[in-house]
Amino acid sequence: MLASACPGWICYAEKTHGDFILPYISTTRSPQQVMGSLVKGYFAQQQGLSPKQIYHVAVMPCFDKKLEASRPDFFMKEADTREVDCVITSGEVLKMLEQEGLSLSDVDPAPLDTMFSSVCGDDLLRHAGSASGGYLHHVYMHAAKQLFGVEVNDLTYKVLKNNDFQEVTLEKDGDVVLRFATTYGFRNIQNLVQKLKRGKSPYDFVEVMACPSGCLNGGGQVKPLPDQSNKEVLQKVQDLYGAEQAQAPEQEERVAELYHTWLRSVGEGRARELLHTQYHAVEKATNGLAIKW
Template sequence: MSAILSADDLNDFISPGVACIKPVQNVSGSKDGQQDEVEIQIDQDGEPLEVSKADGEASKLNPAQISLSDCLACSGCITSAEEVLVAQHSHNELTRALEENRTQQTKKVFVASVSHQSRASLAGAYGVSVAVMDKLLIDLFVAQMGFTHVVGTSLGRSLSLIYEAQNIIDRKTRGVSGPTLSSVCPGWVLYAEKTHPYVIPHMSDVKSPQQITGCLLKSLVARELGISRDNIYHVSIMPCFDKKLESARPEKYDGELPSPDVDCVLTPKELVTLIEENTNIYSLIPPHTDITKLPQPASMSNIYKQVAPKTWPSIELAWASNEGSSSGGYAYHYLAALQLHLMASDPSVYNPQEFELVTVGGRNSDVYEMRLLFRKEKVGSAAVVNGFKNIQNLVRRLKPSKSTVSSNPLANRRRARLAKANKSDDSSDTDQADPSKCDYVEIMACPNGCINGGGQISPPGDVSAKEWLASIIDRYRSIETISLFDSPDARAVSDIIHWSSQFIDEFNISEMRLSKTYFNTVEKPTDQAALLLGTKW
């Protein structure tokens, strides 16, 4: 169990459309230790040479190498600037921060949030239930490492699900064309920004559970302890390495709450490495810990309550899960919210007994579509698309058509045949899912979604990857769920919205700061020297 990336972690692959960019170190120098001024030239064989301007001595340049440390587990490519950000979010950085805090007069307060998928992965690795792992994690952070508060990400996820559903319904009501694409997966967001910026107008700007949880947790703890947010160090346990980049993304509305909402992101692999490298912590979680010997209150609710901020709205909202996919259930919750919206808009017409939710498979198990039917007629649809191979197919279908038709007659005939075939397929659209025609698409970069994130713990050598993933999904499904939109009056939704409105007023921040993100188109490099020195895959 190591946090070091290996080839096994790269469970999906995509070839970047631009050259990977990495700093090139100049290792040449004069005999007295002073570096000579050099220039790059191309010899007659097309090979790059480094030529000294002082004496004309030429030497061949070695090809630039991109190592696994330059890449994220589920991102298409990573720049050198991003690699620095990733290095700032490591178990070594957390250890350093804890050590510095012991020697400084101004003490930082450490808090943590733990995602559902990470809890399931750790529980599977140590052969315990998720509830038992929650106890161990709380004891690890609070008793062993001195953290003051630990929460699950359920409250942040619930708000993200509600904001997302409202956003899609609003776009649908306004007649916005094309599907709304989720943006809670940072690997997918990076890919879109770097290679397919034309899909950005389709992307939802609702924040992920990690970022919303960070904003809530830091603000509530700061007020409870009477300290500045700057003095709070928030560690987020996430299933994906790309979450490190998401946490480092500057806030668009940082004037309201300038300090970052998440200071360090660790994956389950890195957390295990942290435990193994600190023997006093490792002794807490051997493979067969006797749970009865750990000091604990009578119930899990009491445990959760003891380590949550006093003003956390609901203990159940701290650790409970949701229905739908193991990535959060965004597609499912949109359709559940849409049904409630239609029932509220005209109760005399939309009888809840006449709604039906059907699932339609796609080309593989990582693509499927859910359709909300009323009296057998489709009133809404949402798709789930996991893995970059399927994402590529989706973004190709969303690419704007060119204004001019190709002059190649063979290409025109082929295009006509494909159009005819697609038209034939549309006549029986219940046969196969088509995410490009849905209202909403839940997109995750990793195959099988977040439960199979690149930072999750790998299976033991005697267990197949398929069997291991199935066992982790079973543990994820064992987490108690809360229903947001299933009740006729959606009481849970109204309570959460009411509480979040109070939070916004009390802390004098905007709803945009709490719930909205943004996207940037990453320009392709045009510097020929950079393209020459960069290595293309």
């Protein structure tokens, strides 16, 4: 199975490898689009509003998230509205503040909103995982426990060709029973795809991200200052992200509450629609200028 949270990777797979690669990609929606279902569905209902009365803005580290939000699959036909109306990158937020002559350091802090959020006092909680907040960590631990009865507390990654291509394995009775990998950046993605085509990929699950170093290095992130390097800024962001408390999703009370109050109430079929999506192979357009006469 290949992870599905990165829209740049999804776009590449749909346009370049079509029906061959798409069956391997998880149908799970990205966090942005799960929140789209939640805001325009459950939240709208709780507030006594129609989905169209809510304008849902997502702040993301990635320009491709704008394309994701515009996919026809995420348009609510009956309500005549998108699940995510607008995506603004973190870099664009900074530009908007600069245009208004504002600095975040000059603004009085407000309490964190606890609705649908993992908040502990004044601190945000993150789920354990990579610099992209991907699913590999959780899927690995869950699979180890459910399939092989092994409790895993920490994951030890092995760097392969480069830091953006790492693997983690689970051994039992001397045999490797699980083999997962993180594959970031298109150079590594292309190598993975070639292995899949040759039937030589040894992995059970791969967390795929288009950007080298993952989402913390996304194209929409805040850019370095003139006296900073990309490497310095990335390291600082990684340190800040890693300093946040981590919590497993199944330990989050609000997640459990949503399963009971929202997803079970709509039924299994509708719940699947709200949490999953589908992919579409894109036919290559014939361009007369590209034909070698």
